[in-house]
Amino acid sequence: MASATPRRSSKRNPRRVAGYISLVPCQPGVHPTYGGTHVEPRRHSVAGTSGVNTTPTTVDGADIILSPEALGFLADLHRTFGARRRELLARRQERRAEIARTGKLDFLAETAPVRDDPDWRVADAPADLQDRRVEITGPTDPKMTINALNSGAKVWLADLEDANTPHWDNVVGGQVSLYRATRRALSFESNGKQYQLGENLAVVVTRPRGWHLDEEHITVDGEPIAGALVDFGLYFFHNARELLNRGSGPYFYLPKTESHLEARLWNDVFTHAEQALGLNQVIRATVLIETITAAFEMEEILYELREHASGLNAGRWDYLFSVIKNFRDAGPEFVLPDRAKVTMTAPFMRAYTELLVATCHRRGAFAMGGMAAFIPSRRDPEVNAKALEQVKADKEREANDGFDGSWVAHPDLVPVCRDAFDAVLGDKPNQLDRLRPDVDVAASDLLDVANTPGDVTEDGVRANVSVALQYLKAWIGGLGAVAINNLMEDAATAEISRSQIWQWINQGTILADTGEPVTKTLVRRILDEEVGKLGDGYDQARTLFEQVALADDFVDFLTLPAYALVR
Template sequence: MTDILSPAAVEFVTELQRRFRPRRDELLAARARRQEELDRTGTLDFLPETASIREAEWAVAEAPPDLVDRRVEITGPTDRKMTINALNSGAKVWLADLEDANTPHWANVVGGQRSLFEAVRRTISLQQGDKLYALHPGPLPTIVVRPRGWHLDERHFEVDGSPGVAALVDFGLHFFHNAAELLARGSGPYYYLPKMESHLEARLWNDVFCAAQELLDIPHGSIRATVLIETITAAFEMDEILWELREHASGLNAGRWDYLFSLIKKFRAHASYTLPDRADVTMAAPFLRAYAQLLVKTCHRRGAFAMGGMAAFIPNRRDPEVTATALAKVRQDKEREAADGFDGSWVAHPDLVPVCLEVFDKALGGQPNQLDRQRPDVQVAARDLLDVSTVPGAITRAGLRTNIDVGIRYIQSWLSGNGAAAINNLMEDAATAEISRSQLWQWMHNGATLDDGTPISRELLEGMIEAEMAALGPDFATARKLFEQVALADDFTEFLTVPAGELID
């Protein structure tokens, strides 16, 4: 730990904290004001003050060679075994996730940085019993690191009496230790930026990048960032986000699960935005089709890559039937994305890499990407992005049980240190747990009913939680308490990981 937290590294991250924490705090306050406005109006639109950016012709910086082909990206946490398996998977890119797939125990935070340090230098290995995990010879995936979002603090990295900004801890430690080494090896410091809600938050990231490069004498423009469009507000500012990051931008990603959570959260005061069971809200829903296609059009117009999202289905090597179903579902998902013009997509398991690779190999036809597909046929208005009324499906008792079961099981996994949990043959991370608990909150507070006419009341949910706990057992008591806090409270908790973070070391 001492080498990752060396005096020079700590000094660098501390400087970033002092320069940029005040602006981060201002932007979080702006989020709260915008939420108050949404509570009143119940609508969003494209920003009139930035129309000139949307209408002008401009492009982001040209991609470095090792980010030109991103047809399959594998995502996962940065523990040593998962790091090695991801780098050996055959994917083009490894999304090293310090965010939703990682519980931020301080040991995980620092251990993840150690894994990245050794991965960059190809020295990482792990001995477990008689088995040695080590990197295969030959080319490895390009590493793209996802730090935590702007909303999270890191109490283990205190600066001037206040907790550090977690995003700056994650970015700063990785950049300090690896930027020069990556450039020397023909790559560069590349990042996925999560949870942004406006182009002003992208501007802050760009200023962080400029300062970090200057402080460490790294050539300006070495950083490349892909932004996850995983909030409903960011969907209305895609052009503006790319514009703010244009010297450092690489693309946008369709962060579908957090996007659904954001829609529920932002319009929680309005019953007209009530969604059916999570399982019924697929990417075929018109409002999600509009979001995905607008993302492709926006990216390709600006010379940026459009990256597809993660299908939740995962194979089970002990159950061929489950595996066959998962492979079929993932193939269908990736074929839709490739047909829409995405340049690549995510998977969460090494066994899914060949499926995604095959689909995009066929779609790309020998080209590294689909930047030439400009999609002038796509015309998306604000009403299209907000059209939740056309989503088919219902709210069912089975849907309630699933949300309760997944929510409590995931929180238990997260508190135990595993932020990426396989539950009922689906890969769950913080985003899907957020959907589970926020749907319950939305249904209860907006007077929704089950398909059989039963009102969704606090009493109904408390009874169903009690029934689920009979199967889960007393070991889940802490997870249950936290789940009830974020699902049943009178006031909506913005992120479950904030109170959850208070329960870990």
């Protein structure tokens, strides 16, 4: 989220904005961009690849992406690393149980030697990753791919994760877009308008799914492969050599990492994959520090990935979700106010970002700032003016704090971000030389949630309900990045909305404006009212929202039950 959250429009119905897909009606099972009909998994074996089965897809180019050689590569990754991945997911549950029991987190005593050793540094960045002052994010359908690459940003985060619904056609279609874009062979036509790649393109950094998600459409020996291995493996297998031949390389953002052991797994996957293709340490990865547990292991995460590491990113939205999720039952001191009131100037968020900058630069890694999610309005100049000032202030704060670059969600924000970093960097590509010895962050600073300004209000409950409903409807229909009320919403922002509702109910939070407690009855009344405003077609979204926000047991990720509706 932005440092000072843009004022939300009073219009509740999402609309189409230039360059981005807003909510549109989608027939069940029909992908709105690629076409073709989604089918329930009906797998067939792959000739020449023993034990591998896939689901048919109508996506043009799927025969290249899902070749026997590529599927054999995925099968090798699964057989080599699948068991370790399952063990690490089990460790997540053990750690969460410990947090619930103690209400505490701290830096790890057993890894203190890594933090205390002043001598190690991450690998040098390739030439085309030295300057990352503006990065644009977005999904990988053809139109979005072309718009992002042509946006003027230095880097495009090609998002196969939170901005993507993992419909099988989306998964394969995104890989087709990346394959063609790598070879400068991607074009797209819509409503008589032709989209083509320009000359000066952003560097591609691909974000695979997190470790927790399976890909049900590819099984190896009867087991689904991790979505992370599918997304990473297909992109790396098909594009690594082509990227190197073009003077770039296979670069990745790693999401949802919760520990240095998970980073170690990624590093081993990278080394194994490189050796399989006869390459040597060509991968570079930037890890999103978007979980509260990872915030206590930043140095260790860089250390585990050091021959492949490029930097860390302040993944703001998921970070807030992780704080709520991990400390949801730890007491009222961990209850956050309305989502729109939680800014990057809150003490616990300042501690997190300043520690990230200091950690990265101490180890020669890039510190990347968070998302500016504002989507400019073509109809409301007043909204634009206020929001752009807030985005400008947010990016100036990051640049002055020592970040090397930051994220935006829309091409119109690229100049705003660039200007803020130009003013600090000048002709330098980054500010790795700014070490921030003034930063001294303790565990208590990272957990200082209680001093976040703001209240919980009925408007905050209502906003969470409305945004979550609209996003979930879109996600089920195949769209993972959705413009709602002039903000780009993705799975991370929906997670905040539903997890706040769950926590407020289970903590008996009192609304500051009405004096009422947040209860399931209150939320269901607001659900009725918001569905009435939004119109028809929200039955599945409402059922899913109630499952992840009102159930007695907290669902770890809303995408887990949601996946059953699209796979």
